[in-house]
């Protein structure tokens with residue numbers, strides 16, 4: 027496999043841009059192609075088989091571009107499709123899952139809340155993770171929360187009241203951390219943090235995924251050739267405005283912590 031080829035990324039929409047920004051920072055010589063399947067978003071309230079079909083179609087488009095590796099920058103699509111995609115393609119495929127292990131290793135005391143889409147939380151992959159590391163964790167399905175990000179509604183009274191209601195049952199509990207188990211939620215970190223006790227850690231998977239990607243590229247001798255000029259191409263299954271929105275939101279993703 028030619029190591030100068032691009033790395034494909036995909037998500038149901040804008041969320042995976044937060045993962046792409048982290049990878050592009052760490053791998054400035056790589057070429058990246060990002061597909062946001064906004065025409066079919068959200069994934070998280072669809073069925074397993076629908077998300078499998080949509081993910082397969084998205085990856086077909088990236089594979090046709092000759093990618094050397096794939097990052098499924100979406101917890102929901104990983105849960106529904108990673109096994110089947112790995113069985114079908116020979117390039118390395120890196121998936122994403124809520125960072126519950128990281129949170130559980132770090133915090134043995136207090137409650138860990140895992141925010142994710144309903145489909146992620148129902149997936150066999152997550153159930154297994156929860157059995158192993160969920161001793162002091164509660165899973166919080168957040169239907170509709172990603173839509174705020176797709177609308178670029180990153181702070182609003184409506185978002186505040188959604189989140190307030192979501193966290194209401196845990197007010198007064200001793201919170202150890204909140205896991206952001208959907209890549210869209212990184213864009214609303216501030217709004218989420220505002221509804222929680224000050225300094226509650228918000229944990230995501232981006233650093234771990236980027237490290238995993240680097241390792242898989244190294245193992246397969248797929249790191250970009252020294253001196254290659256890096257590039258980032260963003261495209262959407264939605265209309266031209268959605269592609270412009272990807273560009274806008276990527277600039278924002280580059281400023282995320």
Ligand code: DGL
Nearest residue numbers: 038041069070101102209
């Ligand atoms: N960004 C996605 C995730 O990480 C999914 C959002 C959705 O399409 O519902 O799960």
